[in-house]
Amino acid sequence: MPPQITRRTALAAGAATLALPAVLRAQPATVKIGMIHPVTGPLAFGGSQCRLGGQTAVADLNAAGGIRSLGGAKVEAVPGDAQGKAEIASSLVDQMAEQKVAGITGCYASNLALAATQTAAKYNIPFSIDSGIADSITARGLPNVFRFFPNNTTMTNEAIACLDALNKGAGSPAKTAVIVHENSEFGTTTAKLLSAKLGGIGITVKEAIAHATPTRDFTNVVLRIKEAAPDLVLITDYPNEYQLLLRTLYQQKVNLVAAFSVSGGGFNLPFAKDQPQASAFMIDYNHWYNPHDPRALEFRKRIEGAGHVFGWEVLFGYFAVRVLADAIERAGSTDPAKVNAAFAASTFHDDWLPYGPTKFVGGQNQGARGLGLQIQDADIKTIWPAEFADAKAVFPRPKAS
Amino acid sequence: MTRGLWIALATLALLPFASHSQFVANLAMLTAISAALGQAWNIAGGFGGLTSFGHVAFFGLGAYADAILQTRYGFTPWLGLPAAALLGGGVGWLMGLATFRAGLRGSYFALVTLAFAEAFRILANSIGITGGGSGILVKLHTSAGNFQFADRRAGYAAALALLALATFAARRLAVGRFGAYLMAVRENEDAARALGVRAVRVKSAALALSGALTALGGVLYVQSYLYIDPPTAFSVERSVEMLLVAMIGGAGTVAGPLLGALAVHAIADTTRSLVATPGVAPMLYGVVLLLIIGFLPGGIARFVTRPAHA
Numbered sequence: 001m002p003p004q005i006t007r008r009t010a011l012a013a014g015a016a017t018l019a020l021p022a023v024l025r026a027q028p029a030t031v032k033i034g035m036i037h038p039v040t041g042p043l044a045f046g047g048s049q050c051r052l053g054g055q056t057a058v059a060d061l062n063a064a065g066g067i068r069s070l071g072g073a074k075v076e077a078v079p080g081d082a083q084g085k086a087e088i089a090s091s092l093v094d095q096m097a098e099q100k101v102a103g104i105t106g107c108y109a110s111n112l113a114l115a116a117t118q119t120a121a122k123y124n125i126p127f128s129i130d131s132g133i134a135d136s137i138t139a140r141g142l143p144n145v146f147r148f149f150p151n152n153t154t155m156t157n158e159a160i161a162c163l164d165a166l167n168k169g170a171g172s173p174a175k176t177a178v179i180v181h182e183n184s185e186f187g188t189t190t191a192k193l194l195s196a197k198l199g200g201i202g203i204t205v206k207e208a209i210a211h212a213t214p215t216r217d218f219t220n221v222v223l224r225i226k227e228a229a230p231d232l233v234l235i236t237d238y239p240n241e242y243q244l245l246l247r248t249l250y251q252q253k254v255n256l257v258a259a260f261s262v263s264g265g266g267f268n269l270p271f272a273k274d275q276p277q278a279s280a281f282m283i284d285y286n287h288w289y290n291p292h293d294p295r296a297l298e299f300r301k302r303i304e305g306a307g308h309v310f311g312w313e314v315l316f317g318y319f320a321v322r323v324l325a326d327a328i329e330r331a332g333s334t335d336p337a338k339v340n341a342a343f344a345a346s347t348f349h350d351d352w353l354p355y356g357p358t359k360f361v362g363g364q365n366q367g368a369r370g371l372g373l374q375i376q377d378a379d380i381k382t383i384w385p386a387e388f389a390d391a392k393a394v395f396p397r398p399k400a401s
Numbered sequence: 402m403t404r405g406l407w408i409a410l411a412t413l414a415l416l417p418f419a420s421h422s423q424f425v426a427n428l429a430m431l432t433a434i435s436a437a438l439g440q441a442w443n444i445a446g447g448f449g450g451l452t453s454f455g456h457v458a459f460f461g462l463g464a465y466a467d468a469i470l471q472t473r474y475g476f477t478p479w480l481g482l483p484a485a486a487l488l489g490g491g492v493g494w495l496m497g498l499a500t501f502r503a504g505l506r507g508s509y510f511a512l513v514t515l516a517f518a519e520a521f522r523i524l525a526n527s528i529g530i531t532g533g534g535s536g537i538l539v540k541l542h543t544s545a546g547n548f549q550f551a552d553r554r555a556g557y558a559a560a561l562a563l564l565a566l567a568t569f570a571a572r573r574l575a576v577g578r579f580g581a582y583l584m585a586v587r588e589n590e591d592a593a594r595a596l597g598v599r600a601v602r603v604k605s606a607a608l609a610l611s612g613a614l615t616a617l618g619g620v621l622y623v624q625s626y627l628y629i630d631p632p633t634a635f636s637v638e639r640s641v642e643m644l645l646v647a648m649i650g651g652a653g654t655v656a657g658p659l660l661g662a663l664a665v666h667a668i669a670d671t672t673r674s675l676v677a678t679p680g681v682a683p684m685l686y687g688v689v690l691l692l693i694i695g696f697l698p699g700g701i702a703r704f705v706t707r708p709a710h711a
Contacts, residue, residue: 040683086633087431090626094424094553114628118541122551136538183526184632188534210526
């Protein structure tokens with residue numbers, strides 16, 4: 001006999017139906033985070049690494065229960081490919097504003113970030129900078145722009161301190177240098193800062209050689225270096241040029257006390273593993289994790305275990321999202337003004353970077369810093385400062401054979 | 402020129418004003434700037450046969466003139482418009498005199514223009530007033546007096562104004578005496594000279610007009626994105642886009658660059674929004690462009706109208 005529909009059953013069913021929209025309304029809205037990076041074109045590797053980091057952070061946030069102050073709202077990544085063009089980065093901000101993102105992270109390259117943040121400022125959208133290190137990104141005073149990571153001035157000042165400590169620790173064998181840099185904002189600014197400061201630590205700059213990105217033949221550059229015969233070669237380049245230059249230096253058997261870079265785009269694990277001779281003993285002052293924190297080692301293992309390359313750009317993408325999500329969490333809202341206020345007051349410290357508690361002044365995290373790194377035995381080791389070191393520096397490097 | 406085509410283009414141009422989407426307005430603005438630059442290239446390259454591979458030189462000069470005047474000397478950005486036009490026109494005139502008096506034509510002229518653009522890029526990278534490789538950042542301060550608009554639709558209106566100006570110039574060339582001289586020189590320079598056309602002056606004037614209009618495009622770019630650096634100002638890619646827009650639409654026709662810019666941007670933006678996998682969108686874009694070039698060698702405009710010079 002089929003079940004009878006009683007009046008009570010009908011009322012219960014009706015009540016349940018009426019309540020359904022309320023249940024649906026109770027589901028917290030998704031919190032969208034825009035991610036603007038160049039994932040095609042000459043900057044594709046770094047951009048893709050940043051995106052990987054950002055997407056990993058989103059997965060971690062959702063696994064940990066989403067944004068709790070918004071009822072456990074899930075975080076949704078909204079990725080965009082800037083293709084290395086400022087106007088496309090800017091256009092993506094417009095698009096993401098219409099998709100009602102709660103914040104944006106990006107853009108790997110400073111010139112993209114400069115254009116994108118100006119556009120985001122028109123909407124007051126919180127913008128968490130990942131890899132753009134130009135001081136001007138935060139120095140313009142835009143109230144919606146925050147950088148958790150160090151800027152160019154901090155990186156260069158500390159790189160000089162690192163180089164000075166290594167040199168003096170070895171009895172000051174390095175007295176002269178040649179600077180090789182790519183000729184856009186990133187390389188030019190860094191080269192200028194380096195040139196101004198090297199004299200202060202007793203190192204004379206013999207020459208500064210600028211080149212375009214892309215450049216595929218460094219023979220002439222290396223011949224000029226050989227002619228100048230410096231003790232040091234200082235490099236500021238994006239990945240391909242960085243590695244090609246080092247390979248040419250190795251092929252031409254250029255004898256140096258050290259090759260040193262600041263934020264070297266090509267200083268990464270695949271280079272160390274694939275070209276162990278060309279990359280050996282390269283020193284870079286760059287962004288890296290605290291090697292004494294087990295969470296950092298576990299994170300690296302996890303990224304590599306998933307078949308990805310682990311580079312510092314992954315950390316950029318990861319923490320740019322985490323620190324933004326922390327601001328949204330504390331704001332308890334996706335209202336841009338509230339998130340910006342929470343961002344500015346951030347004391348975020350749930351990280352495994354060598355930063356300490358976060359403190360933003362004019363959008364720049366004051367505790368952010370890099371570390372002195374060296375490629376040894378086809379791996380990246382931390383060599384400076386001593387409190388974070390997990391290996392001893394090889395300085396000067398062995399003679400080229 | 403068919404009236405229906407122009408009515409359709411004008412209607413299409415007005416559509417973004419009906420939308421409240423800043424993203425749509427920005428896409429429309431980029432398309433209009435691209436069409437205006439393509440039309441500027443078309444004046445020299447299409448009507449005059451002066452195939453330039455380095456037209457971005459004028460774009461970059463205009464952009465830097467505008468950025469330098471306001472950030473270094475405190476002038477209103479509106480002054481950037483006449484200053485850029487004068488600079489672009491002057492450099493075009495001088496470039497024309499130098500190359501045409503030396504008898505350079507065809508691929509030699511194309512290579513010289515490429516060299517000019519590269520020389521300007523290196524110069525912009527090397528001297529202090531351009532900010533070197535760091536470029537120039539224009540302070541965000543949206544107001545009509547500052548030629549910065551919070552609403553992208555206002556920027557789009559400015560781009561449309563430039564496009565209208567460039568199209569008006571192209572139209573005058575298509576029906577006027579100067580244009581007839583220019584096209585006569587393009588078809589047979591020796592014959593034109595024999596008929597009394599002063600070829601060097603005519604070609605230089607066309608390059609000057611084209612340079613002035615292209616430089617105005619540089620001003621619009623700076624005022625829209627508030628940042629300029631040497632790779633952006635003098636990229637070969639932008640030169641190629643100007644050429645591509647005119648060629649795909651139909652070089653030497655008035656409507657060609659408009660149709661070309663619509664096609665190029667529609668394909669680029671559609672592939673980008675439809676395909677998320679990195680690299681696939683640019684590849685599809687290339688394939689579609691190849692198909693258009695393969696099947697429509699005379700450009701899209703030749704399907705809907707006769708060539709202006711016919």
